[in-house]
Amino acid sequence: MTSIEVLCEIERKLDELIKNATLLKDCEEENGECADLEHQQEILLNELLRINxxxxxxxxxxxxxxxxxxxxxxxxxxxxxxCLNQKLLKNSTPSMKKARVHRRKLKKPPTQLSLDFS
Incomplete structure (x- = not known):
C-alpha cells in the first residue's frame, strides 16, 4: 500500500469506530444491538492494530x-x-462492569491446540 492508501485506510477505520461508539452510547442492551456493535468495534480495533x-x-x-x-x-x-470510549466506560452500569470482569476471570487458556483439517 502507498502511504496515502495507508492513511486513508486508518482514517476509514477510525471513522467507523467513532460512528459505532456514538451508536453504542445510545443503544439498548436488551435487543442484542449492543453486542453486535461491540463485536464490530473489536474487529475494527484489531484491523487498526494490524495496520499499525x-x-x-x-x-x-x-x-x-x-x-x-x-x-x-x-x-x-x-x-x-x-474520549467516546472513556465516556462509554464511565457510563456503563456497575453490574455490567462486574459481569465483564467476572467473565474474564473464569476464562482459561486452551490446554491443547486442535487443528482438524478433515
Whole structure:
C-alpha cells in the first residue's frame, strides 16, 4: 500500500469506530444491538492494530513527513474516539462492569491446540 492508501485506510477505520461508539452510547442492551456493535468495534480495533503493527517506526515517521495535515486529522480522530470510549466506560452500569470482569476471570487458556483439517 502507498502511504496515502495507508492513511486513508486508518482514517476509514477510525471513522467507523467513532460512528459505532456514538451508536453504542445510545443503544439498548436488551435487543442484542449492543453486542453486535461491540463485536464490530473489536474487529475494527484489531484491523487498526494490524495496520499499525505492520509498519515500522521509520515508515511511520516518513508517512508523517509526507502528509502531516492528514496525520494531524488522524490524531484528532484518535482523541475523539478515546474520549467516546472513556465516556462509554464511565457510563456503563456497575453490574455490567462486574459481569465483564467476572467473565474474564473464569476464562482459561486452551490446554491443547486442535487443528482438524478433515
Amino acid at each position: 503493527n505492520s509498519m515500522n517506526e521509520d515508515d511511520k515517521y516518513s508517512l508523517w513527513q509526507k502528509s502531516s495535515r492528514q496525520y494531524t486529522t488522524l490524531e484528532n480522530k484518535i482523541v475523539k474516539f478515546s
